[in-house]
Amino acid sequence: MMYRIANGLLEVPISNLTAISSTRGHGLQYLVPFARTQCYQRSFFPDTILLRNSLPQSAVS
Known part of the structure; x- marks a missing residue:
């Protein structure tokens, strides 16, 4: 969902x-x-942004 947003x-x-x-x-x-x-x-945006920021470049793009 974060990717889509x-x-x-x-x-x-x-x-x-x-x-x-x-x-x-x-x-x-x-x-x-x-x-x-x-x-x-622990709600959607703070938790998801923290997790997304920790992903490697290849996973984010």
Whole structure:
């Protein structure tokens, strides 16, 4: 689902997806939103962005 959202295949507002440039990992990373509570930290966007950022370049593209 994150692949579809990031590539515009689903019509989901992506205002909370902020692309970042990093010298580590791949160049297609997103900023993980701040999660004050454990409940929000394990919700879709924070958890999925964290997992996606840890994938190798070949898996992301």
